[in-house]
Amino acid sequence: MQHPCIFMPPSVQFTAKKMVMSTWVDHMPFAYDLVATLQPSKIVELGTHNGLSFFTFCQALQENNVDGLAYAVDTWQGDEHTGAYGEEVFEMVRDHCREHYRGNSYLLRMTFDEAADHFADQSIDLLHIDGLHTYDAVSHDFQTWLPKVRPGGVVLFHDIEARMEDFGVWRFWQDIKPQYQSYEFRFGFGLGVVIVPGASRPAGTLFDLMFDGDEMGRHELQKFYVTVGHYHELQRKLSRARR
Numbered sequence: 001m002q003h004p005c006i007f008m009p010p011s012v013q014f015t016a017k018k019m020v021m022s023t024w025v026d027h028m029p030f031a032y033d034l035v036a037t038l039q040p041s042k043i044v045e046l047g048t049h050n051g052l053s054f055f056t057f058c059q060a061l062q063e064n065n066v067d068g069l070a071y072a073v074d075t076w077q078g079d080e081h082t083g084a085y086g087e088e089v090f091e092m093v094r095d096h097c098r099e100h101y102r103g104n105s106y107l108l109r110m111t112f113d114e115a116a117d118h119f120a121d122q123s124i125d126l127l128h129i130d131g132l133h134t135y136d137a138v139s140h141d142f143q144t145w146l147p148k149v150r151p152g153g154v155v156l157f158h159d160i161e162a163r164m165e166d167f168g169v170w171r172f173w174q175d176i177k178p179q180y181q182s183y184e185f186r187f188g189f190g191l192g193v194v195i196v197p198g199a200s201r202p203a204g205t206l207f208d209l210m211f212d213g214d215e216m217g218r219h220e221l222q223k224f225y226v227t228v229g230h231y232h233e234l235q236r237k238l239s240r241a242r243r
């Protein structure tokens with residue numbers, strides 16, 4: 001069993017091209033490494049808002065020379081939890097993608113249900129579910145989109161630790177995590193990782209660290225990503241202070 005510090009994944013060198021306010025910030029290093037390891041041909045994100053997670057996926061594709069496409073699905077109108085927001089949010093995401101990820105990023109401005117018809121069954125390698133966070137909404141999104149993910153593909157759920165208001169991803173996660181090969185990052189607002197059954201687990205040290213080995217090893221991986229996240233935050237503060 002490798003220790004994550006020996007593994008030294010590419011996120012250690014990662015500097016986000018654009019930072020925007022989001023509770024997703026804690027999971028950027030893992031998302032970056034996941035893309036570098038999985039080498040997905042097709043990423044779909046359900047719920048993009050001001051783009052932090054999506055930009056991370058796109059930057060990881062680009063900087064790790066992954067020949068993949070990333071699709072962001074959102075009405076860019078907001079939902080009951082984000083609240084309504086203005087047109088400038090969509091424009092900012094569109095402009096950043098045009099400037100940096102033209103050709104491998106696509107914004108689908110529609111509902112998740114409408115977008116589902118645009119993807120063939122078993123065609124997605126990495127699906128990120130981050131829409132409305134009620135139990136019923138996340139359950140609906142998962143049931144609708146699971147057939148679209150290829151066997152051995154990966155589904156991410158954000159907010160598995162968020163317990164405010166009527167957030168219900170945490171309850172949905174309790175229901176499904178025993179049914180799949182799964183891993184959970186419990187820091188920040190929490191990120192759940194599920195491997196879609198029907199093919200062997202994706203290869204790579206990151207997946208070995210997540211799914212092989214003992215409780216101690218999995219705990220070390222959490223600590224590792226907490227530390228990388230803090231390190232990046234300090235670097236950002238330092239560069240702001242220098243400017």
Ligand SMILES: C[S@@+](CC[C@H](N)C(=O)[O-])C[C@H]1O[C@@H](n2cnc3c(N)ncnc32)[C@H](O)[C@@H]1O
Nearest residue numbers: 022024047049052053074075078111112131132
């Ligand atoms: C929590 S935010 C996404 C956060 C983002 N992933 C980040 O990195 O910060 C949820 C977004 O999902 C969108 N949304 C929620 N339900 C939707 C649906 N059924 N169809 C399309 N967009 C939806 C909202 O407009 C909102 O922008």
